């Protein structure tokens with residue numbers, strides 16, 4: 001059967017990764033969570049104290065880029081690949097609010113983007129891949145056969161994210177989560193290098209009032225139509 005590239009972009013907490021994982025499982029494709037890669041680089045910078053609430057020593061991070069090894073290792077039990085930073089499983093640590101607070105700044109650094117985009121293009125070169133992020137349809141795979149652009153209101157996204165974080169045992173306030181989401185939306189869509197925007201030919205999906213099942217079925221049928229064409 002023909003293999004295609006599926007690029008899913010959109011604002012944070014629009015459920016991109018949930019849909020992408022389901023699609024990859026159903027189609028037996030590779031799933032690449034590019035946000036996890038930016039988060040892992042951010043965690044590295046935090047641990048080295050290259051970034052904190054007062055400072056961001058961009059040059060030091062850029063100098064270290066060739067020392068940062070990112071790999072995805074498939075976890076049979078969970079059914080998806082987890083993020084490893086220099087051989088350490090950081091899947092849980094990269095999802096904290098602290099990392100979320102700094103990640104947009106790190107993701108705005110052109111040298112960081114250049115390195116990660118190169119790795120992502122390598123991972124998806126054989127097709128049969130579902131990749132989610134902010135610049136997949138615009139920069140990483142502009143020729144992807146299926147491009148999606150996911151949106152939902154900031155309040156709906158904040159509620160979803162807030163519940164997720166509470167379930168994981170993080171002590172957060174709803175207002176804090178909403179602020180983080182609005183902040184990231186702003187930085188991600190206003191940065192100079194590869195700002196978040198709908199790619200040419202991308203299909204917009206507003207899931208503010210759409211359930212997971214409905215979204216999944218709609219997107220799967222779009223993918224199958226292209227695969228079977």
Ligand code: DC
Pocket residue numbers: 012013034035036038039103104107108132133134135136184188
């Ligand atoms: O999808 P996420 O929330 O885990 O992504 C974390 C951050 O990384 C997000 O604020 C923007 C950035 N990002 C990016 O700039 N480009 C990508 N392809 C993926 C994520």
